[in-house]
Amino acid sequence: xxxxxxxxxxxxxxxxxxxxxxxxxxxxxxxxxxxxxxxxxxxxxxxxxxxxxxxxxxxxxxxxxxxxxxxxxxxxxxxxxxxxxxxxxxxxxxxxxxxxxxxxxxxxxxxxxxxxxxxxxxxxxxxxxxxxxxxxxxxxxxxxxxxxxxxxxxxxxxxxxxxxxxxxxxxxxxxxxxxxxxxxxxxxxxxxxxxxxxx
Numbered sequence: 001x002x003x004x005x006x007x008x009x010x011x012x013x014x015x016x017x018x019x020x021x022x023x024x025x026x027x028x029x030x031x032x033x034x035x036x037x038x039x040x041x042x043x044x045x046x047x048x049x050x051x052x053x054x055x056x057x058x059x060x061x062x063x064x065x066x067x068x069x070x071x072x073x074x075x076x077x078x079x080x081x082x083x084x085x086x087x088x089x090x091x092x093x094x095x096x097x098x099x100x101x102x103x104x105x106x107x108x109x110x111x112x113x114x115x116x117x118x119x120x121x122x123x124x125x126x127x128x129x130x131x132x133x134x135x136x137x138x139x140x141x142x143x144x145x146x147x148x149x150x151x152x153x154x155x156x157x158x159x160x161x162x163x164x165x166x167x168x169x170x171x172x173x174x175x176x177x178x179x180x181x182x183x184x185x186x187x188x189x190x191x192x193x194x195x196x197x198x199x
Contacts, residue, residue: 002045002086003042003046003047003087003088003089003090003091004046004048004083004089004090005033005036005046005048005049005091005093006049006090006092006093007029007048007049007050007051007058007093008029008051008093008094009026009052010026010029010051010054010056010058011023011056012026012055012056013054022117024117025094025114025117025118026056026058028113028114028117029093029094029113029114030058030061030062032093032112032141033048033062033093034062034065035141036112036141036145037062037065039145039149042145042148042149043066043069046070047083047087048062048071048072049072049083050071050073050074051074052074059071059073080098080101081105084105084107088108088155088158089108089148090102090107090109091109091110091111091112091144092109092110092111092112093112093113095111095113095118095120103171104175106171108158108159108161108162109136110136111131111138112137112138112139112141112144113139124177124178127173127174127177127178130169130170130173130174131170131171134166134167134169134170134171135147136167136170
């Protein structure tokens with residue numbers, strides 16, 4: 001199986017609460033990625049997909065640390081979905097829209113991040129508990145490496161895991177709850193249209 005690491009943004013400065021995480025998460029994210037790449041069985045079949053360049057120099061660091069590193073940039077391959085043909089698994093290091101895009105097209109996906117620095121929204125904590133139970137969400141590189149090397153180390157195992165009822169339910173629940181503003185979208189839309197038509 002070929003794996004693609006979808007990196008979140010690395011930044012030296014805090015820009016906005018609407019884009020990316022705080023700068024201290026850049027160091028933690030880099031540590032998680034480094035821990036995974038130190039496992040040769042994972043590194044040898046992985047490609048690193050870099051986010052926009054905000055001057056943190058994460059690309060230079062990883063290239064200098066790991067020889068023969070497969071890399072992908074937005075400049076080389078601008079369309080996210082063009083990466084799917086050569087990769088059977090995506091690993092995300094942040095919780096943002098690309099995760100949802102991957103779920104929507106039902107492509108095998110795993111999330112890993114630091115629980116202390118990137119805390120799941122407590123309002124949706126049950127959703128994240130389900131993701132963790134189904135091995136979509138990890139907070140430990142040790143556990144993730146074991147899962148990749150032992151539980152999904154062939155395409156058949158990967159497919160059986162991803163298509164299992166538990167995983168599909170957790171994935172669909174994440175989409176259903178976190179990708180909506182409210183539970184009655186159609187009803188609220190009709191109400192808004194009725195208000196507009198009366199004005």
